[in-house]
Amino acid sequence: MRPSAQGAPEAEAAQVRVPAQPRAVDVDRAENVDRAGGVDRARARGTGDPVATARGEHTHGEPAPPRPRPLVQRSSVRGQILDALRTALVTGELRPGEVYSGPALGERFGVSATPVREAMQQLALEGAVEVVPNRGFRVVERGDRELAELAEVRALIEVPVWLRLARTVPAERWAQLRPLAEAAVRAASAGCPAAYAEADRAFHRAVLALAGNDQLVHIAGDLHRRAQWPPAGTPAARGRADLIADAHEHTALLDALIAGDQDLVRTLVGEHFTGAR
Template sequence: MKQGTQGSAGTGIPDPRTRGSRVPPQQRAADVDRARDLAHGAGDVRGEHTHSETPIPRPRQVLQRPSVRGQILDALRTALVGGELTPGEVYSAPALGDRFGVSATPVREAMQQLATEGAVEVVPNRGFRVVERGARELAELAEIRALIEVPVMLRLARTVPAARWADLRPLAEGTARAASSGCRATYAESDRAFHRAVLALAGNEQLVQIAGDLHRRAQWPLVGGPVTRGRADLVADAAEHLALLDALAAGEWDAVRSLVQEHFAGSA
């Protein structure tokens, strides 16, 4: 499979130096200072007694700051959902790191996380290939999401007072604004936030996490094109959020079931 050629220098991602996504030099300088401090033992906290503790071997490599790694992971997820990372293409950590203004290490760690989630796969000595996925996988994800979330939402419709659903209306309206922008990545984030808030009312953190992982996977682009849904599709999808809130507040169980199933079937 050939190396990705989209964007600058063949990475498939527009140069963040023109998009404000470069990690600030101060951040990188802080990482260097922290590494130097750790190497000289400057990280010890005064007042803590360590003479009786078993010495811990120093790591062979100083870990990157989680904030940097998290920023890169968020940027890569945005690029993936937005179609800037093309299914089937291979991207190297050093090339992507150069575009983000960081070393290859945080990029590689972020890509490893995406590999764990199933978004990319490791290509030895080359980098990471964006997984190619088709309509069948999307349909399977929609079926699984419906099996999990429909019963939960029906239960919530019976137990959650109407006032609580009203509290979620700003989130639903936020998805409508995101959809009107036509930005797939922006809409994907607001869409997940709305569904996460609805499911959180069930009080089951494991449910929220599992459903969120499935939701994120359902937002990855299909093979054959970076973007499969236009602005009109996003606007229609967002409108279903408001209709769902109305049905939940009114306790209309049949409407809730129908809306959720249709919503998942149309998601991409």
């Protein structure tokens, strides 16, 4: 990837890859069902084009012609690029302060600039980048103060929920979260910041989901994601030892929750959200 500003150094975006996510068929089917209920049932009965059937058109049983799916494909590409850009933010490949243009990023990904711009607009809504008119998108530069503020807000939101859940959720339900905690340990041991960031969010999301409050899960997840972006002037990504230590806090918390040790849970939760990232 290359910043669009003249004279700016070329960003090291060649390593950013769009992950393969061959789910277009599933997306297409879900989209058809949402827009014209009963579509798949119509297909199973052999009544022709399911979309036409849903509209009440008579198809005489003839085979339906292949339907173009540009919107599905574009949505899929946009999602893949968004995932790749989020990974690049966590690893530091998208560098704070640098400006990146849609066409330059699209060339790197082998796609048009449109899905790249759409993905970047989503990142702008999340606070990761800001729009630079006629140039592209600048990765937001964040300092230690912003990270500290995010950690404080996360603690204010999540810690009371964790402590309440510790008193009300049975041990067997906590034990069901063990695979997520172990997945985070494996990702940390592999030394992959992006994989660990996703596993970390998945574990916290599953814990908060026990509260039964979707808004809580959404807001806390957004704060968590923002807290994972490295600030300007620091190493691009957290080191392996740091990731492993953080991951083992999850397993220690689960052990205490399963054992019903409220005092230990209170201590561990407080430590986990001190400078959380």
